[in-house]
Amino acid sequence: MPQSYLSIEGIRKTFGSFTALEPIHIEIPKNEFVCLLGPSGCGKTTLLRMIAGLESPDGGRLLVEGKDITSLPPAKRNIGFMFQSYALFPNLTVAQNVAYGLKEKKLSRQQVQSKVEEVLSMVDLLSYATKYPAQLSGGQQQRVALSRAIALSPDFLLLDEPLSALDAKVREKLRLEIRRLHEQLGMTTIMVTHDQEEALTMADTVVVMNNAKVIQSGAPEDIYERPNSRFVADFIGAVNFLEGMNGGEALAIRPEHVRLGLGQETGSYEAVIESLEFRGSFYRVTMQVQGPLSQYFQSGIMADLNRAVVKQYQLEKNRRVFIQLPEEHLIRFGPNRRERLEVVG
Amino acid sequence: MRIAKWNTAFTLKRRTGSWFERIAMLLMLAGLCVMILLPLFSLFSKAVTDKYGQYNGLSNFIDYFSTPALLHSLQHTVYVSLLTAILSVVLGFLFAYALTRTNVPGKMFFKTVSLLMLFAPTMMLGIGLTYLFGNQGLITTGFFEALPFHWDIDLYGPTGIVMAEVMYTFPQACLILVVSLSFADFNLYEAAKTMGAGKGRIFFTITLPNMKYGLISSFFVSFTLAFTDFGAPQVVGGSYNVLATEIYKQVIGQQNMGMGATVGIILTLPAILAFIVDRFVTRKQHAISSRAVPYRITPSRKRDGLFLTFCILASGMILLLIGTVFAASVIKIWPYNLSFSLKHYDFSKVAGGSLQPFWTSLRMSAWTALIGTAATFVGAYLIEKTKSFPVLRQAGYFLSILPLALPGIVLGLSYIFFFNKASNPMHGIYGTIWILVMANIAHFYSVSFVTATSALKKLDKEIETASDSLGVPRYKTLLRVTIPLCLPAVLEMAMYLFINSMVTVSAVMFLYAADLKLASVSIVNMEDAGDVAPAAAMSTLIVITNIGVRLLYEAVTHQIKKKTQAWQTRQQ
Numbered sequence: 001m002p003q004s005y006l007s008i009e010g011i012r013k014t015f016g017s018f019t020a021l022e023p024i025h026i027e028i029p030k031n032e033f034v035c036l037l038g039p040s041g042c043g044k045t046t047l048l049r050m051i052a053g054l055e056s057p058d059g060g061r062l063l064v065e066g067k068d069i070t071s072l073p074p075a076k077r078n079i080g081f082m083f084q085s086y087a088l089f090p091n092l093t094v095a096q097n098v099a100y101g102l103k104e105k106k107l108s109r110q111q112v113q114s115k116v117e118e119v120l121s122m123v124d125l126l127s128y129a130t131k132y133p134a135q136l137s138g139g140q141q142q143r144v145a146l147s148r149a150i151a152l153s154p155d156f157l158l159l160d161e162p163l164s165a166l167d168a169k170v171r172e173k174l175r176l177e178i179r180r181l182h183e184q185l186g187m188t189t190i191m192v193t194h195d196q197e198e199a200l201t202m203a204d205t206v207v208v209m210n211n212a213k214v215i216q217s218g219a220p221e222d223i224y225e226r227p228n229s230r231f232v233a234d235f236i237g238a239v240n241f242l243e244g245m246n247g248g249e250a251l252a253i254r255p256e257h258v259r260l261g262l263g264q265e266t267g268s269y270e271a272v273i274e275s276l277e278f279r280g281s282f283y284r285v286t287m288q289v290q291g292p293l294s295q296y297f298q299s300g301i302m303a304d305l306n307r308a309v310v311k312q313y314q315l316e317k318n319r320r321v322f323i324q325l326p327e328e329h330l331i332r333f334g335p336n337r338r339e340r341l342e343v344v345g
Numbered sequence: 346m347r348i349a350k351w352n353t354a355f356t357l358k359r360r361t362g363s364w365f366e367r368i369a370m371l372l373m374l375a376g377l378c379v380m381i382l383l384p385l386f387s388l389f390s391k392a393v394t395d396k397y398g399q400y401n402g403l404s405n406f407i408d409y410f411s412t413p414a415l416l417h418s419l420q421h422t423v424y425v426s427l428l429t430a431i432l433s434v435v436l437g438f439l440f441a442y443a444l445t446r447t448n449v450p451g452k453m454f455f456k457t458v459s460l461l462m463l464f465a466p467t468m469m470l471g472i473g474l475t476y477l478f479g480n481q482g483l484i485t486t487g488f489f490e491a492l493p494f495h496w497d498i499d500l501y502g503p504t505g506i507v508m509a510e511v512m513y514t515f516p517q518a519c520l521i522l523v524v525s526l527s528f529a530d531f532n533l534y535e536a537a538k539t540m541g542a543g544k545g546r547i548f549f550t551i552t553l554p555n556m557k558y559g560l561i562s563s564f565f566v567s568f569t570l571a572f573t574d575f576g577a578p579q580v581v582g583g584s585y586n587v588l589a590t591e592i593y594k595q596v597i598g599q600q601n602m603g604m605g606a607t608v609g610i611i612l613t614l615p616a617i618l619a620f621i622v623d624r625f626v627t628r629k630q631h632a633i634s635s636r637a638v639p640y641r642i643t644p645s646r647k648r649d650g651l652f653l654t655f656c657i658l659a660s661g662m663i664l665l666l667i668g669t670v671f672a673a674s675v676i677k678i679w680p681y682n683l684s685f686s687l688k689h690y691d692f693s694k695v696a697g698g699s700l701q702p703f704w705t706s707l708r709m710s711a712w713t714a715l716i717g718t719a720a721t722f723v724g725a726y727l728i729e730k731t732k733s734f735p736v737l738r739q740a741g742y743f744l745s746i747l748p749l750a751l752p753g754i755v756l757g758l759s760y761i762f763f764f765n766k767a768s769n770p771m772h773g774i775y776g777t778i779w780i781l782v783m784a785n786i787a788h789f790y791s792v793s794f795v796t797a798t799s800a801l802k803k804l805d806k807e808i809e810t811a812s813d814s815l816g817v818p819r820y821k822t823l824l825r826v827t828i829p830l831c832l833p834a835v836l837e838m839a840m841y842l843f844i845n846s847m848v849t850v851s852a853v854m855f856l857y858a859a860d861l862k863l864a865s866v867s868i869v870n871m872e873d874a875g876d877v878a879p880a881a882a883m884s885t886l887i888v889i890t891n892i893g894v895r896l897l898y899e900a901v902t903h904q905i906k907k908k909t910q911a912w913q914t915r916q917q
Contacts, residue, residue: 054810075816087807089826090912101815132911152815 005030005188006051006156010060013046020046022212023060028205033182033189035199038209039235044192045160047209051190052081052158064155075104077156080149080187084161086141088133088148094120095129098148105152119147122181139170146178150185157182159191163198175202196236200224208232226331227252233331238284240301242325250333255284257329258303261322262313268322269293273315274300283310287321365820367733373724374737377744379771380787384759385751391606391762405607415604418586419611422572425503425587426615429510429571430564436511437518437563440659443652445526448642450653458660461667462516464891466848468868469884470509471580472877473666474500476673478508481680483669489680505581510574512666514567515659521566525559530637558626565619572615573752575851576865580872588612589754589851596758596855606762609755620750667888674882689882695871703886706864709781710846714839717786717793722835725797726823730809749791753851760784761855776858784856785846793838800834801827830912832905840898844891 004027013021021043028034036044049055051062053074062070069077088097095116102112120126123143133141142162149157162178163171179202182189193199199206200220207217208231216228227233230241233252240258242251261268271287282304289297303323305315315321395401409415443449444456462470477483478500487495498504529552537547553560575589582590588608596605673679677686692699728741748756760783764775774780804827805811812822828835850865857863862870864883871880 052814054813074813079814081811081814083807083811085805085807087805087811089808089811089822090805091826091829091909100812101817104816104818134912148815 003029005032005065007063007066008047008051008060009063011047011050011057011062012059013043013050013055013057019212021050021057024214026207026214026217028188028190030188031186033179033202033204034191035203035206036190036192036209037196037199037206037235038194038215040194042209043212044194044209048158048160048190048192051156052079053077054081078152078154079156079158080152080154081158082145082149082160082162084164086133086145086165088141088145090133093130093132094125094136094144097133097144098151100148101152115151119151122150122184123147123177138166139174142166142174143177146181150181150187153185154187157185157187157189159189161192161194163193164195171198178202200236208235210235228333230333233333238302238304239331240297241299242296242330243298244296252331252333253325253329254331255302255304256282257326258301259324259326260285260303260305260309260313261324264322265324268324269297271301271321271323273317273319273321275317276310276315279304282306283315285310285315287323289323363819366727366731369723370727370731370734370737370741373727374741374744376720377724377741380783380790381744381747381751384756384763384787387762387766388606388609388755388759391602392610394603396601396603401603405603409604409607409611414586415591415608418588418591418608421503421585422587422589425506425510425578426568426571428503428507429514430568432507432511433514433518433567434522434560434564436659437515437522437567438560439652439655440515440519441522441526443656444523446640446642447652448644448649449656451656455656455660458663459516459519461663461888461892462512464844464848464888464895465667466850466865466868466884466887467509467513467574467576468580468850468865468872468880469576469670469888470512470666471505471577472673472868472872472881472884473670474505474508474581475877476669476679476881477666478505483680486680501581501583502585505583506578506585506587509577509581510571512663513574513577514570517570518563518567521563522556522559525556525562527640529555529640531640532638534640561626562623565615565622569616569619569752573612573754573851575754575854576869579869589752592754592758593854596761602762605758609752609758612752613750613755616750616752620746623749670881671885673878674885676878679878689878690886692867692871692879692883695874695876695879702862702867703864703883705778705861706847706887707890709778709785709863710843712778712782713785713789713846714843716782717789717842718835718839720786721790721793721838722797722828722831725794725801726827729798729801730827745794746791748787748789751788753788753849754854756784756788757852757855760852776861778861780856781853781861781863784852785842785849788849788852789842789845793841796834796838796841797831800831804830832909833902836898836902836905840894843894847887847891 006026006028008024008026008028010023010025011021012023013019024043024047036047038044046055050057053069053072053076057070060070061068064077074081089100092100098116098119099112102115107115116129117126120129123146125140125143125147128136128140128144133144136144142165146162149159159178163174166174175198178189178191191199191202200223203220205217206220206223208215208223210231216223216232223232224236227236230250230252233239233241238255239252240255242253244250264270270290272290274286274288277284277286283306285303285305286300287303288294288300301323309315313319313321392405393400393402395404440455440459444452449455475482478485478498482500483489485495485497485500487493500508533551533555534547537551542550573589575593578585578587578590579593588611592605592608592612595601595608674689675685675687676682677684677688690700692702724741724745728738728745731738760780763769764771764780766772774783808822808826809819812819812826848865850863850869853863854866854869857866864887868880868883868887871877871883
């Protein structure tokens, strides 16, 4: 088990009668890339801002290597924070933005200059040093914000929805770039996002939050393959729920694990194709299960099938098929199992 | 979705600010209390005391409402203001409509002319009317007997007051209405046309409802301005008493402070009503849809012709009035000797005494602009951008917009009561230029406060937190980022404060010391003493100064815009 670097111990916050954060416990090892993932309003941004010191908790403690930093101002925490809006100063050039925090340190003019050049070349923006933010594209602005955040060589890089304002292509490129910087600089990075794909592709550890609570945390594969609750299963990727099958137990299965055949076999269900949706590399096939078993599949069942299979079986609307749900891919939640809170580390 | 909304509201909340911010906040509140709240309190307590300073409850008010002469002034004021508001809104609407919804040529010119009135003290409008319609007026005498007919409109009294007040309030109403006419969604007009609605139906179902709040707001603004104005009725009111002149008589003439305060409170009532209505209206004003399409003007020669005629008439009237005052100031003896002369600009032989009042006004206005801009901007920043003392911040906001409801004359009166007390530790500023500067800052605080606040609201909400996260103290970010970004608004505030300080008479007329007479006050005195031509000359000086300041502002703003082009977002 890796040594915990940042400990979040029972941090909580209420605003009036609204609970923004129930007591939260998370342990984060050094140099980890952690994503706080959840729907809007789940408290993830509040938590990030508390780690940054931009907001103060009602209770609980924040420890870095055992040292209590709960009441330290942001300036003393050695963090780099990247805002969702980037918060670049529009009247300062790219270089002046990056140098803004450096000037507060006891550094010579040359040191500031060379540091600015160093971080700008890391994000490949050295030639834009004298431009103003408004003269740059969205992706470039994002990279300026990123280099401003890492200019002070922070221990923690905190990113608040860093990619949400960008279009899809730029977003994919910057995912790699952020991940690369994280590895190159050896920081501990915490990123807030509501985009599950982003979390799965970038993070070492994903912390799924909902309604001011941590619901599950773990490696992306774990979270995807073994969600501990309906919420997590549903929030991350597509999923079929099988209602009350084995004596009331709730089961689920991912669409890519649903198998399809044309003949009846043991354990297969008869179904009729309702729609075929072309998704590029695969088809998403939605079916209605026939007979008495249909009660377990209230909202139908989805299967992701590659094009070869669809062609081979000549699948089309209203076609009768048989589906199988392989035992090893069934996700079990249990009828009365409470949504368990897990912690990292 | 409720939760999502909550969340964004929360992310704006920040840790409580530094001790520096807290001290600044307390200082600001103390300043607002001294400038506004405490003087007002003095006024209220004065209203319940008699001539000798004894408490007498509501008997001043009872006296007021049982003295027919006093009661008349209230009826007069209501009548005059109501008429002014109706005329101003109608004329302002036509003018605004011409500027926004027609293809009238020369819009820039008409707009500029309508704004000229904002540079003139209201006495000047009265003086202009005197020269046109007074006993020796250009029109009354049929161009000095050159025409075969005479036209006496019986200027002195309600006619003159309403004419002057309409000219004074018309540009303000017009400004509001231009704004509300510019926010239109052309989709609605096209939808109505596709459903076969005629022009009249479209006007009454789309145009008018859309600008309902603009109409209400401009009505109340015009009503309140006319209700509390002193300059115009003083010059053209004749024996027709209104509240503002009544206060002057009670306080300066009869030294009846208690009754003065009482009338002052009555004078404040419609302003407070307007204030409440305005708050209510701005809250109800729904934001226009982001998918709205700007209004496209359809060609119509008939409509353009009609509106052009109207614009020419309205601008002609304004130019004629101002031109007459300019002309009268350089004519030897109106109307007998029309040769050119600058002798009226030598003020040494008249009631004003010398050119000194003009210099004093300049000095006072410059200080007001300087200190007022700094104080208001810092005040707006503390209220808008800091997070300490939420309750006190609310109180600060209320005090900052309260002056909007305070007529200058009431503020001036409150200042005498408050600062003239020997027991007041600030008694020392009484009789100096600083009490004038302070009264002006208080008088014009709200508008510049709102200007600063809306400029600050436009900035990224995370500028302060970004500065925190980079370990830079907030005051540095204020100086290095926030103020440079708000520079256009700062200049606008300074210009507004300067121009209004130059023309105002109501707040300062009780407060100036004998050796610190102001240009606007000297106009009142000269006119009162019958030295109308020198009064016209002084008015001309004020208008020219204000036009100069406005041009300077335009030039500087233009330079800044050019210099900071690279900051502005490309897409916009």
